[in-house]
Amino acid sequence: MSPTIIECKNVTRIFNPGENEVRALAGVSFKIEKGEYVSIMGKSGSGKSTLLNTLGLLDNLTSGQYILNGNDVSNYSEKKLTKTRLKSFGFIFQSFNLMNNITCLKNVELPMLYAGINGQERKKRALELMDKMQILDQANKKPMTLSGGQRQRVAIARALANSPDVIFADEPTGALDSTTTKNILNLLKELHLSGNTIVVVTHDIGVAKSADRIITIKDGLIESDVMNL
Amino acid sequence: MIFEYIKLSINELFNNKLRTFLSLIGIVIGVAVVFTILSINDIANAAISSAITGTNGTVNINYTSDKSDEESNLYTSFASSFGGIGEVNYRFDPDDTAELIKIDGISDALPHYSSSINVSLDRKNITMNIKRDSENFIDFYNLELVKGKYIRDYPEDKRMSIAVVSDKFIENSMKLTIDEALGKTIKLNNKLFTIVGVSSSNNSNIDNIILLYDKAYDTMFSSGSIQFMSIKIDPGYDLNDTTALAVDKMNELHNTTNTKDGYIQEDLSLIISQITSVTNILSIVMSIIASISLLIAGIGVMNIMLVSVVERTKEIGVKRAIGASKGAISFQFIIESSLLTLLGGVIGIIFGITVIKLALNLLDMNLPINISYVFFAVIFSISLGIIFGFLPAKRAANLNIIEAIQSE
Numbered sequence: 006m007s008p009t010i011i012e013c014k015n016v017t018r019i020f021n022p023g024e025n026e027v028r029a030l031a032g033v034s035f036k037i038e039k040g041e042y043v044s045i046m047g048k049s050g051s052g053k054s055t056l057l058n059t060l061g062l063l064d065n066l067t068s069g070q071y072i073l074n075g076n077d078v079s080n081y082s083e084k085k086l087t088k089t090r091l092k093s094f095g096f097i098f099q100s101f102n103l104m105n106n107i108t109c110l111k112n113v114e115l116p117m118l119y120a121g122i123n124g125q126e127r128k129k130r131a132l133e134l135m136d137k138m139q140i141l142d143q144a145n146k147k148p149m150t151l152s153g154g155q156r157q158r159v160a161i162a163r164a165l166a167n168s169p170d171v172i173f174a175d176e177p178t179g180a181l182d183s184t185t186t187k188n189i190l191n192l193l194k195e196l197h198l199s200g201n202t203i204v205v206v207t208h209d210i211g212v213a214k215s216a217d218r219i220i221t222i223k224d225g226l227i228e229s230d231v232m233n234l
Numbered sequence: 235m236i237f238e239y240i241k242l243s244i245n246e247l248f249n250n251k252l253r254t255f256l257s258l259i260g261i262v263i264g265v266a267v268v269f270t271i272l273s274i275n276d277i278a279n280a281a282i283s284s285a286i287t288g289t290n291g292t293v294n295i296n297y298t299s300d301k302s303d304e305e306s307n308l309y310t311s312f313a314s315s316f317g318g319i320g321e322v323n324y325r326f327d328p329d330d331t332a333e334l335i336k337i338d339g340i341s342d343a344l345p346h347y348s349s350s351i352n353v354s355l356d357r358k359n360i361t362m363n364i365k366r367d368s369e370n371f372i373d374f375y376n377l378e379l380v381k382g383k384y385i386r387d388y389p390e391d392k393r394m395s396i397a398v399v400s401d402k403f404i405e406n407s408m409k410l411t412i413d414e415a416l417g418k419t420i421k422l423n424n425k426l427f428t429i430v431g432v433s434s435s436n437n438s439n440i441d442n443i444i445l446l447y448d449k450a451y452d453t454m455f456s457s458g459s460i461q462f463m464s465i466k467i468d469p470g471y472d473l474n475d476t477t478a479l480a481v482d483k484m485n486e487l488h489n490t491t492n493t494k495d496g497y498i499q500e501d502l503s504l505i506i507s508q509i510t511s512v513t514n515i516l517s518i519v520m521s522i523i524a525s526i527s528l529l530i531a532g533i534g535v536m537n538i539m540l541v542s543v544v545e546r547t548k549e550i551g552v553k554r555a556i557g558a559s560k561g562a563i564s565f566q567f568i569i570e571s572s573l574l575t576l577l578g579g580v581i582g583i584i585f586g587i588t589v590i591k592l593a594l595n596l597l598d599m600n601l602p603i604n605i606s607y608v609f610f611a612v613i614f615s616i617s618l619g620i621i622f623g624f625l626p627a628k629r630a631a632n633l634n635i636i637e638a639i640q641s642e
């Protein structure tokens with residue numbers, strides 16, 4: 006058995022506590038092991054994004070415990086949180102979220118710039134990753150000139166820049182057509198096969214099925230957690 | 235690494251040309267004024283020294299009845315510059331010059347004869363300073379002859395009834411042009427003198443004079459009208475130190491070293507303080523203008539950076555999500571505002587230099603631009619960006635990541 010990377014113990018996230026409170030996460034518990042490819046599926050508003058943001062240390066949980074690599078993240082300082090996002094996580098968003106006024110290459114380099122890696126090495130690794138994502142020829146273009154699928158590949162290359170332990174993707178194919186969706190899903194599969202841990206949030210059963218394990222949530226609670234082999 | 239941040243910032247500034255331009259205006263004005271203030275003091279100092287000592291390093295030695303009394307020193311100084319009203323002193327000997335020029339650093343000495351006289355011009359009487367020519371008069375003062383000839387260019391027998399007159403006198407008192415004045419006669423003590431030359435000088439001793447041949451002067455005025463002794467100091471020698479040596483020598487020659495009366499250096503401090511008080515007021519007024527425009531400009535920069543933070547909220551959120559620290563985000567904004575104010579500062583300096591050059595041209599002065607002021611203004615501009623960029627940078631760094639990413 007692989008070591009556990011992520012463990013949630015009765016995690017809740019309540020927005021606007023008091024009168025209009027929203028229990029986006031009503032108490033979820035699960036574990037994710039190293040090398041797993043997990044999809045979190047559910048209807049819109051079920052709490053998927055909230056869960057992913059919590060796992061990605063972008064948002065704070067209200068109660069419960071989140072244990073990352075054996076450490077309770079509630080003890081993390083601001084600095085440690087930032088460093089974890091930088092070095093251990095890679096994020097892929099539905100709307101790509103690339104910086105539009107710099108080149109794709111610079112976009113991929115950005116996390117390495119924040120990690121303090123020197124210019125030469127940054128460029129070398131960024132080009133390698135872009136080659137791997139088959140967008141090497143787009144390196145010096147601005148993101149807006151690329152197709153959606155190409156842009157998501159740039160975003161994936163960016164997510165991989167600092168060799169993260171976990172890749173988080175929130176509706177990564179939500180803005181793509183079915184052919185491109187397939188290509189991106191294949192890419193994620195390849196990344197999984199080469200050893201990456203991946204957590205994908207989706208409302209689309211088709212997308213969810215490309216993962217090895219499907220966690221379904223409803224109203225902030227886990228409805229089912231099944232292997233899909 | 236920092237270059238990468240600077241590149242990103244330049245990119246950002248170029249993406250918002252209009253905004254960049256608007257925020258520059260105040261900085262440009264403020265820095266231009268600051269730069270001008272710094273330079274104006276230099277110009278004033280140069281103007282002071284050239285007004286008092288001429289451009290060729292002459293200093294006056296006065297006689298006073300009380301060396302320790304500053305009031306009386308001032309009085310003497312004024313009395314001499316207005317042509318010896320009141321007590322006339324017989325304390326200067328033309329032969330003193332021989333002793334004075336032996337002093338190291340003194341190239342020449344000139345007894346300054348001066349008498350006030352009523353000059354009738356078109357039936358109007360004005361009081362005028364008459365000066366006595368001598369062999370070294372022209373050289374001593376670097377007197378420039380702008381028109382006509384000089385007294386000693388004429389043969390001995392012609393010199394008794396001619397005069398060289400300063401351009402100021404012609405233009406201000408005679409109300410003539412320099413060309414018209416040549417050949418005209420003026421009446422001094424019922425004697426007629428023909429104007430044969432026009433002189434020009436920016437030395438206040440001799441900028442408004444009628445110069446007569448020494449023998450003509452001596453027949454008109456009794457001897458003993460030496461107002462003060464002028465000495466000329468070689469370039470490279472300290473004006474005050476060398477003058478002090480000459481003052482000591484004068485006291486020694488006249489046995490006044492240990493007496494109450496004696497010789498003193500012309501009191502420059504009052505004249506200096508008058509000029510500096512004018513330039514100080516000017517500096518204060520300009521400082522206020524500069525402070526206000528810099529404050530407004532700084533707030534403008536801060537405002538524009540705050541707008542920029544709002545506009546780029548999503549970008550900030552994404553950057554934070556992919557691992558940018560709070561420090562990296564605020565650094566980016568500080569760099570941006572500093573680049574902005576630096577750009578404004580550089581344009582301001584260029585404006586400032588242009589203003590100074592124009593002013594120097596008008597004043598007919600030649601002063602090099604002080605590089606240290608340019609340097610100061612550059613550092614100052616950058617500091618302005620850091621100070622006023624601080625709040626926006628802090629705000630950017632403290633945005634809630636999720637809210638920032640979800641904003642549009």
Ligand SMILES: Nc1ncnc2c1ncn2[C@@H]1O[C@H](COP(=O)(O)OP(=O)(O)O)[C@@H](O)[C@H]1O
Nearest residue numbers: 020021027029048049050051052053054055056
């Ligand atoms: N910042 C917030 N403030 C208040 N309610 C929120 C906030 N974010 C999400 N919610 C609510 O939490 C619930 C779960 O949202 P979300 O995690 O985005 O769902 P999903 O990604 O599954 O569509 C929804 O009812 C949503 O309206």
Ligand SMILES: [Mg+2]
Nearest residue numbers: 053054055175
């Ligand atoms: Mg969602």
